[in-house]
Amino acid sequence: MASARDLLSRPNSPSFLESLYTGKLQWDLLDPFPDQDAADRAAGDHALAEITRFMTEWIDPESVDETSTLPAGFVEELKKRGLLKLGTAERSGGWGLTPRNIFRVVTEVASRSVAVALIIAIDNAIGISAYLPHLPPGPLRDFVQDRVERGAVSCTADTEPEGAANTVRRTVAVPTEDGDAFLITGDKVFVGNAPIADVVIISATVTEQGTTQRRLFFVDADTPGLRVHAEHGFMGLRGFPNGAFTFDRVRVPRTRMLVEEGYEGRMTRTANLATMLGRNYLIAAPSLALARLGTAWAQDFASRRSVDGRTLDQYDEIRRVLAAAAADTFAIDTLTTWTMVQPDLDGPVNTAFEQLAVKNISSLAAWRVLDRSMSVLGAEGFESGPSKARRCAVPVPLERAVRDARGLRISGGVDFALDYWAGRLVLPTYYPQPRPAADLDEPEDLTGLSTQWLTGRNTDHARYATGQAKELARFMLRVRERYAEADELLAAERVVISVNAVVNEILTMAAVLARAATLAEAGHTWPQGLADVFCADARRRVTDLWAAAEAAVSGDEPDHTALCAGLAEDGRAAGIFQHTSVPAHLARAEGNEQ
Numbered sequence: 001m002a003s004a005r006d007l008l009s010r011p012n013s014p015s016f017l018e019s020l021y022t023g024k025l026q027w028d029l030l031d032p033f034p035d036q037d038a039a040d041r042a043a044g045d046h047a048l049a050e051i052t053r054f055m056t057e058w059i060d061p062e063s064v065d066e067t068s069t070l071p072a073g074f075v076e077e078l079k080k081r082g083l084l085k086l087g088t089a090e091r092s093g094g095w096g097l098t099p100r101n102i103f104r105v106v107t108e109v110a111s112r113s114v115a116v117a118l119i120i121a122i123d124n125a126i127g128i129s130a131y132l133p134h135l136p137p138g139p140l141r142d143f144v145q146d147r148v149e150r151g152a153v154s155c156t157a158d159t160e161p162e163g164a165a166n167t168v169r170r171t172v173a174v175p176t177e178d179g180d181a182f183l184i185t186g187d188k189v190f191v192g193n194a195p196i197a198d199v200v201i202i203s204a205t206v207t208e209q210g211t212t213q214r215r216l217f218f219v220d221a222d223t224p225g226l227r228v229h230a231e232h233g234f235m236g237l238r239g240f241p242n243g244a245f246t247f248d249r250v251r252v253p254r255t256r257m258l259v260e261e262g263y264e265g266r267m268t269r270t271a272n273l274a275t276m277l278g279r280n281y282l283i284a285a286p287s288l289a290l291a292r293l294g295t296a297w298a299q300d301f302a303s304r305r306s307v308d309g310r311t312l313d314q315y316d317e318i319r320r321v322l323a324a325a326a327a328d329t330f331a332i333d334t335l336t337t338w339t340m341v342q343p344d345l346d347g348p349v350n351t352a353f354e355q356l357a358v359k360n361i362s363s364l365a366a367w368r369v370l371d372r373s374m375s376v377l378g379a380e381g382f383e384s385g386p387s388k389a390r391r392c393a394v395p396v397p398l399e400r401a402v403r404d405a406r407g408l409r410i411s412g413g414v415d416f417a418l419d420y421w422a423g424r425l426v427l428p429t430y431y432p433q434p435r436p437a438a439d440l441d442e443p444e445d446l447t448g449l450s451t452q453w454l455t456g457r458n459t460d461h462a463r464y465a466t467g468q469a470k471e472l473a474r475f476m477l478r479v480r481e482r483y484a485e486a487d488e489l490l491a492a493e494r495v496v497i498s499v500n501a502v503v504n505e506i507l508t509m510a511a512v513l514a515r516a517a518t519l520a521e522a523g524h525t526w527p528q529g530l531a532d533v534f535c536a537d538a539r540r541r542v543t544d545l546w547a548a549a550e551a552a553v554s555g556d557e558p559d560h561t562a563l564c565a566g567l568a569e570d571g572r573a574a575g576i577f578q579h580t581s582v583p584a585h586l587a588r589a590e591g592n593e594q
């Protein structure tokens, strides 16, 4: 059965991240750093202009947020304009945009309303148009092609009330007696676009001929037995239609089941490939939009707010905060340029591993930006936009942005759980047999990176990143002595999570440095400072991450297990943790009805 690594790896297409796992930074893959070509950019500019006009005409973001409602007729308008199939050819009613331009469109829409951006992103990222290129010729492909051409809104229903992290899906598809169809029964929750979908892609467990597999089914939403039984209201992303399904013996022809090779991941093999770019559209694009806004709002506030006669941007600490926000935004922009300009797994450079990493890197960086901006704006940041508007203050919607951004760290996988799952990609380099790079003991080699275009500080960061990649390999080799089997290491979750977070930091450092060098060669020296600030902060995070990993490996750390066991014991923590507005269902369990 194929692993995630097997699925993403391409023997003839080098991967920067895969090489990093072995301890080697292949700077020549990153430098010269790619950029969108002029013709494609122009095509994207045209689409952006049109969509921006459309958004201004239709969407008042504060009203969508306050009422959790979209304007009447808006979804129909999205369909009519082909906005749900931006990558589909124009002859089939789409826009024929490249992934880079789809990403730009979603970012642009998100800068006005993340809720609306997600409607568009869902369909383009994990809807039927995303699956179409991955479907083999046959009746299923014909069905999907037909629905795409009709402009159907679609969604992917995978998460179940028991939790998305579970490998098993309780929704079952049972073959009918004649074997021509399946009856699907089960529940799904948190499904984006569910309340407005015409077609639902359902993951379900199928047992046939003694084999149990997870399969995908493509089902019209008006099929009897299929219903949306609830709409979810979230802390943020209000107005984004998201709902729960119940399937009660929903009859689906066998031809609507996607038959594919076995795969050991949480999603099916095709879902993984189809939704690869989806993380960029669904998470990274809104993250970039929010990071840009957060940076701009903080800069604006710092220039207009004075403390004791000096504007805030004259203060040392505020300048550091503003610089860090700008550097994080540059990092998201850089990494998504890397993943979006060359999205093809079989292209000259395989960016598949980076496509996975971009979700956590972008959403966490955006969160840092907004959290810092919130502190800069103080109470005005915490206050809602409409409240500020009512008293004629600048109605910056930072409060809404923070609520929206938090969801990006959950949707598609909770951040630290995702670090854990992604951390598994490193393992095949070291288990069962270690295959690290050959030159771990050699001095840091920056061949391939145009260091002549980097400042001394940035060259030092590049040397550090190269050294950290080797450190990763050395750490993994040492860890093998402690955990002989991969499963033992996987049980040490803090180690796996920390290692993956280090990998993400090294990747991002390398990308911003390579881009800074390429831009400097073209005469733009200003990104050097952004790269420097990002790398300096990343180095502090890396130090912390290694400390956490080393402590977990050595055991020289607090006894978290004993502490948790103690917390559960009656009376142990009375007065500190109990009877302080405990959730109602816990209070009832304690016999306290109040």
Ligand SMILES: Cc1cc2nc3c(=O)[nH]c(=O)nc-3n(C[C@H](O)[C@H](O)[C@H](O)COP(=O)(O)OP(=O)(O)OC[C@H]3O[C@@H](n4cnc5c(N)ncnc54)[C@H](O)[C@@H]3O)c2cc1C
Residues within 6 Å of the ligand: 122, 155, 156, 157, 158, 159, 160, 162, 163, 164, 165, 166, 189, 190, 191, 192, 193, 237, 242, 407, 410, 411, 412, 413, 414, 415, 416, 417, 420, 493
């Ligand atoms: C805005 C939004 C849009 C969404 N859109 C869709 C959609 O279109 N389709 C769809 O199917 N779903 C969708 N979801 C669901 C989303 O993908 C899940 O919420 C997400 O994957 C997290 O799953 P969960 O909430 O079930 O929590 P789980 O993944 O079950 O996690 C619960 C807790 O367990 C922890 N955990 C999990 N595994 C481990 C482990 N190995 N070790 C330690 N801790 C662990 C997690 O970190 C978390 O703290 C959406 C969710 C949101 C918020």
